[in-house]
Amino acid sequence: MVSTATPPAPTGLQSVASVRLDLDRIRSAVFSIAPVFRNTPQYVCPPLSEMLGCELILKLEIANPIRCFKGRGTETVMTRLRNSGARAAVCASAGNLGQALAYSGRSRQISTTVVAGGTANAYKLERIRALGATVRIVDGDIEDARRLARQIANSENAFLVEDSENIDTCEGAGTIGLELLEGIGPIDAVLIALGGGAMATGVGYVFKCLAPQVEIVCVQPKGAPAMAISWRTRSIVETEHTDTIADGVAGRFPIPAVLDDLLAVADHVALVEEDSIIAGMRMLYRSAGLIVEPSAALGIAALLEDPLRYTGKRVATIICGGNVIPTDFERWVVEQKGE
Amino acid sequence: MVSTATPPAPTGLQSVASVRLDLDRIRSAVFSIAPVFRNTPQYVCPPLSEMLGCELILKLEIANPIRCFKGRGTETVMTRLRNSGARAAVCASAGNLGQALAYSGRSRQISTTVVAGGTANAYKLERIRALGATVRIVDGDIEDARRLARQIANSENAFLVEDSENIDTCEGAGTIGLELLEGIGPIDAVLIALGGGAMATGVGYVFKCLAPQVEIVCVQPKGAPAMAISWRTRSIVETEHTDTIADGVAGRFPIPAVLDDLLAVADHVALVEEDSIIAGMRMLYRSAGLIVEPSAALGIAALLEDPLRYTGKRVATIICGGNVIPTDFERWVVEQKGE
Numbered sequence: 001m002v003s004t005a006t007p008p009a010p011t012g013l014q015s016v017a018s019v020r021l022d023l024d025r026i027r028s029a030v031f032s033i034a035p036v037f038r039n040t041p042q043y044v045c046p047p048l049s050e051m052l053g054c055e056l057i058l059k060l061e062i063a064n065p066i067r068c069f070k071g072r073g074t075e076t077v078m079t080r081l082r083n084s085g086a087r088a089a090v091c092a093s094a095g096n097l098g099q100a101l102a103y104s105g106r107s108r109q110i111s112t113t114v115v116a117g118g119t120a121n122a123y124k125l126e127r128i129r130a131l132g133a134t135v136r137i138v139d140g141d142i143e144d145a146r147r148l149a150r151q152i153a154n155s156e157n158a159f160l161v162e163d164s165e166n167i168d169t170c171e172g173a174g175t176i177g178l179e180l181l182e183g184i185g186p187i188d189a190v191l192i193a194l195g196g197g198a199m200a201t202g203v204g205y206v207f208k209c210l211a212p213q214v215e216i217v218c219v220q221p222k223g224a225p226a227m228a229i230s231w232r233t234r235s236i237v238e239t240e241h242t243d244t245i246a247d248g249v250a251g252r253f254p255i256p257a258v259l260d261d262l263l264a265v266a267d268h269v270a271l272v273e274e275d276s277i278i279a280g281m282r283m284l285y286r287s288a289g290l291i292v293e294p295s296a297a298l299g300i301a302a303l304l305e306d307p308l309r310y311t312g313k314r315v316a317t318i319i320c321g322g323n324v325i326p327t328d329f330e331r332w333v334v335e336q337k338g339e
Numbered sequence: 340m341v342s343t344a345t346p347p348a349p350t351g352l353q354s355v356a357s358v359r360l361d362l363d364r365i366r367s368a369v370f371s372i373a374p375v376f377r378n379t380p381q382y383v384c385p386p387l388s389e390m391l392g393c394e395l396i397l398k399l400e401i402a403n404p405i406r407c408f409k410g411r412g413t414e415t416v417m418t419r420l421r422n423s424g425a426r427a428a429v430c431a432s433a434g435n436l437g438q439a440l441a442y443s444g445r446s447r448q449i450s451t452t453v454v455a456g457g458t459a460n461a462y463k464l465e466r467i468r469a470l471g472a473t474v475r476i477v478d479g480d481i482e483d484a485r486r487l488a489r490q491i492a493n494s495e496n497a498f499l500v501e502d503s504e505n506i507d508t509c510e511g512a513g514t515i516g517l518e519l520l521e522g523i524g525p526i527d528a529v530l531i532a533l534g535g536g537a538m539a540t541g542v543g544y545v546f547k548c549l550a551p552q553v554e555i556v557c558v559q560p561k562g563a564p565a566m567a568i569s570w571r572t573r574s575i576v577e578t579e580h581t582d583t584i585a586d587g588v589a590g591r592f593p594i595p596a597v598l599d600d601l602l603a604v605a606d607h608v609a610l611v612e613e614d615s616i617i618a619g620m621r622m623l624y625r626s627a628g629l630i631v632e633p634s635a636a637l638g639i640a641a642l643l644e645d646p647l648r649y650t651g652k653r654v655a656t657i658i659c660g661g662n663v664i665p666t667d668f669e670r671w672v673v674e675q676k677g678e
Contacts, residue, residue: 035522036382041402043375046469063380063399067628130385183374289406289630289661322628334673 012212013205019264020167020257021205026174029072032079033172034107036064037071040176042184042316047287052303055314057184058288059176062296062322066131068248069176069320070100073169073198074161078104080168081159087111088158092145093128094120096248096321097163102133113152115145123325143253164196164258174202180316181210188313191299193320194218194227194269195249197258203318204265215267219298222271224250230259231269245332246277248295248321276301281333284319293324294332351551352544358603359506359596360544365513368411371418372511373446375403376410379515381523381655386626391642394653396523398515401631401661405470407587408515408659409439412508412537413500417443419507420498426450427497431484432467433459435587435660436502441472452491454484462664482592503535503597513541519655520549527652530638532659533557533566533608534588536597542657543604554606558637561610563589569598570608584671585616587634587660615640620672623658632663633671 013019030038041060049056061069074097081089090113091101098114105112112133116125117140129135136152138144146162153160163169176199180190190207192200204216220228223244229237236259242250280300284290299317303310352358369377380399388395400408413436420428429452430440437453444451451472455464456479468474475491477483485501492499502508515538519529529546531539543555559567562583568576575598581589619639623629638656642649 036380039378041375041380043402043404046404047466050469060402062628063382063402065382065385127386130389285630286665289401289663291624291628291630324628326625330673334669 012208013264019205019261021170021174021201021261023206023209026171026178026202026206029076029168029171030175030178033072033075033175037075038175039179040064042180045288048283048300051283051287052300052310053307054303054310054312056303057187057314057316059180059316059318060290061176061318061320062290062292066096066099066103067322068096068100069173069199069318070096071103072175073163073172074100074104076172077161077166077168078108078110082108082110086159088113088156089161090115090149090152090156090158091161091163092116092142092149093163094142094145095124096323097161098128098133099124099131099323101161102128102131106132113156113158115149115152117141117145121325124323164198164201165255169198170202170258170261172202173199174206176318177203177206181206184316186314187214187316189215189217189310189315191217191219191302191315191317193249193295193298193318194220195295196251196255197227197262199318199320201258201261201265205261208265216265217302218262218266218269219302220249220269220271221246221277221298222273224252225271226252227254227259227262228269228271230254231262231266234263244274244277244294246294246298248293249298270302270306272298272301272305276304278332279304285333290319291322291324291329292319293321296320296322351547352603358544358600360509360513360540360600362545362548365510365517365541365545368415368507368510369514369517372411372414372514376414377514378518379403381519384627387622387639390622390626391639391649392646393642393649393651395642396526396653396655397627398519398655398657399629400515400657400659401629401635405435405438405442406661407435407439408512408538408657409435410442411514412502412511413439413443415511416500416505416507417447417449421447421449425498427452427495428500429454429488429491429495429497430500430502431455431481431488432502433481433484434463435662436500437467437472438463438470438662440500441467441470445471452495452497454488454491456480456484460664463662503537503540504594508537509541509597509600511541512538513545515657516542516545520545523655525653526553526655528554528556528649528654530556530558530641530654530656532588532634532637532657533559534634535590535594536566536601538657538659540597540600540604544600547604555604556607556609556641557601557605558609558611558641559588560585560616560637561612563591564610565591566593566598566601567608567610569593570601570605573602583616583633584613585633585637587632588637609641609645611637611640611644615643617671618643624672629658630661630663630668631658632660635659635661
């Protein structure tokens with residue numbers, strides 16, 4: 001007798017309409033990802049642990065050629081794409097996703113196009129070009145760039161990589177969770193930057209399947225709270241604008257399918273102040289010797305704003321990117337001598 | 340018939356009186372070292388490669404709890420020591436070795452004492468204490484500290500760990516070479532900071548055994564050239580004083596046995612200016628997002644001073660430490676807006 005019932009959800013998953021993620025696909029993604037993006041450093045940081053009153057584990061996704069975690073997702077996308085015979089890919093990005101897609105395309109002879117809005121940073125665009133991608137600039141913001149990327153996908157038969165919407169990007173990011181589970185011993189909570197949701201859902205899902213007792217804490221800036229508010233209200237909430245230095249997580253239009261995944265895996269979603277993000281960047285610089293972009297300091301910001309929640313616990317946070325312009329870094333982090 | 344002749348030296352080794360190093364012992368050291376110090380990131384850095392005109396591979400030894408490579412050596416020492424039943428160890432250090440020994444002792448229940456000179460940095464001493472070592476301060480410099488460390492070793496039956504002289508420290512550092520050979524593809528040269536010589540001889544030996552065509556380039560500051568001059572003259576030369584910001588490699592008394600090892604493995608020894616070290620630190624900060632101590636920038640300094648030697652080649656350098664006081668880093672690297 002063959003059962004046609006939906007299989008039971010893995011332990012720890014919240015009950016929701018549908019979850020796109022699948023543990024076997026995340027496990028298989030490992031083999032799609034170049035070694036340079038895998039098995040990244042993870043270690044207890046003694047000075048930060050003392051300062052924050054918890055045993056703090058840093059998972060470092062910045063020590064690779066593109067200085068962020070997004071290679072895990074684009075490697076997964078592009079390996080599968082190459083196996084399907086595709087020859088071109090396109091994405092909208094003004095930063096980390098564009099670099100990652102360019103990198104993963106170049107090593108697989110898949111041509112890549114990255115579409116950016118007019119306000120995109122010239123330095124980041126130059127890095128994307130240097131990795132071999134065609135860069136297209138549009139008048140307008142990232143939403144206008146997305147529109148052109150979709151047009152290019154249609155007219156040039158290029159595969160459209162939409163971060164978080166494309167499940168491979170979530171599965172690639174989820175491999176971070178597998179590494180944490182394998183290598184760092186028991187932990188009480190994982191603090192994950194929340195933007196579009198690929199990293200939060202991918203990593204969160206792995207823990208909810210394999211170690212459901214670990215609290216999955218997603219952290220978003222108060223200045224870009226669309227996904228956090230959507231999670232809290234259990235329905236899509238868009239915002240008029242964003243106002244945060246954490247450009248890597250500054251979205252306004254949560255994707256319904258990603259929200260469903262997030263509802264299934266997140267135990268807590270924190271919204272943090274800009275000052276806390278800067279304080280987190282400063283602590284990572286002064287006491288851990290790390291240059292990080294604002295998104296990568298969201299976990300520390302949450303620890304600073306809600307210390308009692310984590311006192312005495314063993315907590316991991318993912319340092320997800322280090323692409324910050326030196327002059328910005330110095331203005332935010334270094335020149336605040338008073339603090 | 341049993342041959343009593345000395346076995347032939349591995350391919351690529353220069354002919355010298357004696358070499359202490361042994362490939363099997365280096366390979367076995369891998370299993371003595373905690374995972375947190377092994378399989379460190381190694382990757383081509385695209386922006387620095389463009390700027391320096393060669394394909395530059397960074398091997399990152401700063402993403403661990405003590406932010407330097409010395410854990411590889413102390414883990415090797417302390418694992419072997421623990422297997423021998425010893426209960427205490429002592430070293431003279433004002434910095435990285437002290438932190439490393441404290442870390443490796445703590446995880447093996449071996450008590451550690453670190454002796455520092457009176458001018459040692461208070462922040463670094465606090466880090467050593469926080470890792471559980473007893474810190475002793477002596478009037479005088481590191482040589483006075485060495486004297487007290489020897490006394491403690493005798494009077495308290497503690498094992499004396501002398502960096503570079505103790506062959507385990509060289510063998511532990513040599514595991515960096517094994518990882519480079521396994522994971523990064525063919526390279527033309529490796530640039531290695533040269534201080535006491537543990538890293539240069541350990542890594543150099545591995546390459547001379549397994550990939551003798553790779554040029555082993557050791558780099559020392561002009562302000563602390565004792566080992567470099569000794570290598571060039573093939574005999575021990577001591578210096579009256581040192582004058583460099585690269586405190587991690589600032590020795591005055593080369594160890595004869597280490598010089599013999601270095602004579603066997605080094606193809607070239609470069610001496611670099613302080614300005615080049617600072618320029619290297621600045622490039623690593625601005626274009627690779629890395630905070631490094633001066634010793635870790637010696638390889639980049641050598642590339643800057645002698646670019647034609649490396650043009651178009653595939654070159655690796657070991658980023659051996661990131662323990663720099665933020666105010667020093669800012670004075671040297673950040674505040675030079677004009678450059």
